Amino acid sequence: MTFTKTATQIKKSALNELAKTRDINTLAFWRKEYLGKVGKFTKLTRQIAQLPAKERASAGKAVNELKQALAKALQEREKQFHELPPSPVSRSQLSTFFDLTAPGADFQLGHLHPITQMRQYAEDIFVRMGFEVFEAREVDDDYHNFESLNMPPQHPARDLWDTFWTEDELVLITHTSSMQHRILLGQKPPIRAIIVGRCFRHEATDASHEHTLNQIEGLYVDKGIKLPDLIGTFKKFLDEFSQRDIKMKIQPSHFPFVEPGIEFLLDCAICFGTGEVEGERCSTCGGSGWLELAGAGMVHPSVLAEAGLDPQKYSGFAWGFGLDRLVMVKYGIENIRHFYSGDLRFIRQF
Numbered sequence: 001m002t003f004t005k006t007a008t009q010i011k012k013s014a015l016n017e018l019a020k021t022r023d024i025n026t027l028a029f030w031r032k033e034y035l036g037k038v039g040k041f042t043k044l045t046r047q048i049a050q051l052p053a054k055e056r057a058s059a060g061k062a063v064n065e066l067k068q069a070l071a072k073a074l075q076e077r078e079k080q081f082h083e084l085p086p087s088p089v090s091r092s093q094l095s096t097f098f099d100l101t102a103p104g105a106d107f108q109l110g111h112l113h114p115i116t117q118m119r120q121y122a123e124d125i126f127v128r129m130g131f132e133v134f135e136a137r138e139v140d141d142d143y144h145n146f147e148s149l150n151m152p153p154q155h156p157a158r159d160l161w162d163t164f165w166t167e168d169e170l171v172l173i174t175h176t177s178s179m180q181h182r183i184l185l186g187q188k189p190p191i192r193a194i195i196v197g198r199c200f201r202h203e204a205t206d207a208s209h210e211h212t213l214n215q216i217e218g219l220y221v222d223k224g225i226k227l228p229d230l231i232g233t234f235k236k237f238l239d240e241f242s243q244r245d246i247k248m249k250i251q252p253s254h255f256p257f258v259e260p261g262i263e264f265l266l267d268c269a270i271c272f273g274t275g276e277v278e279g280e281r282c283s284t285c286g287g288s289g290w291l292e293l294a295g296a297g298m299v300h301p302s303v304l305a306e307a308g309l310d311p312q313k314y315s316g317f318a319w320g321f322g323l324d325r326l327v328m329v330k331y332g333i334e335n336i337r338h339f340y341s342g343d344l345r346f347i348r349q350f
């Protein structure tokens with residue numbers, strides 16, 4: 001192949017390859033391949049010395065033309081890259097240069113869900129009061145959710161909680177009391193336990209009812225524990241948690257695993273206990289001015305005996321309250337459904 005022909009071929013492939021370069025980096029490879037110390041152009045130039053004297057003039061001319069063509073094409077290509085809009089993407093393509101001092105792109109950091117934040121806050125208070133924290137199983141068996149809590153099969157109280165069963169006869173827990181038997185069994189009082197967990201109910205959802213709720217259970221068994229101990233402990237916690245003077249009402253109630261059973265009600269944080277908001281019935285408390293917060297009572301002697309504790313010797317109290325309700329009261333949230341709505345406008349307020 002003649003020298004001139006080789007030069008033409010190099011030119012053709014060089015321009016071809018140049019058109020395929022995508023950025024400054026690939027352009028650098030191209031430059032090395034054609035114009036570098038061992039590049040195709042340089043190699044061709046060196047061949048001139050070995051040519052017969054008569055051919056050298058035309059070869060020199062071909063080389064010069066090739067050099068000019070390549071230099072011009074390279075210059076134009078470089079210019080194209082530098083004229084690209086300075087978007088972050090094209091900038092990173094243009095160069096490997098990385099500016100550590102450049103301000104970063106806006107990035108919104110998330111945070112824990114308000115329920116989780118408040119659960120941890122409540123746990124801290126109880127731990128300071130001497131309680132140990134346990135976590136409930138979300139799925140449990142009939143014995144722990146019902147039978148060990150003084151609700152044998154066919155007990156009418158089960159109807160209220162006869163909810164979500166799996167095919168192998170496990171139940172999505174209806175209350176964190178499902179852990180009571182495990183905690184009491186084989187322990188020597190004093191027993192001070194807090195049980196946290198998600199519970200599932202067959203509820204028609206409205207402003208203050210959800211099918212899924214976060215419950216915090218308290219369990220305290222020792223010698224000589226009485227109802228005032230329950231009321232005092234619970235009030236102490238509420239004062240700490242809410243940092244405001246919450247009004248509390250106690251009314252009798254019935255749960256098979258306590259005797260006597262009571263209910264704690266708190267003044268509604270939306271209507272401030274008046275039952276009305278701007279002349280309308282308050283939808284959060286249903287106009288009563290009170291929100292049911294917790295079921296509680298003295299642990300039933302049968303529950304103690306089932307766990308091997310002598311009811312003649314020991315007594316205790318237990319409560320279970322909905323954390324969601326309490327967070328509503330603390331922050332004046334009017335609808336419990338906000339918690340699970342996934343609406344970031346709501347979540348970001350906490």
Ligand SMILES: [Zn+2]
Binds near residue numbers: 269
């Ligand atoms: Zn209200």
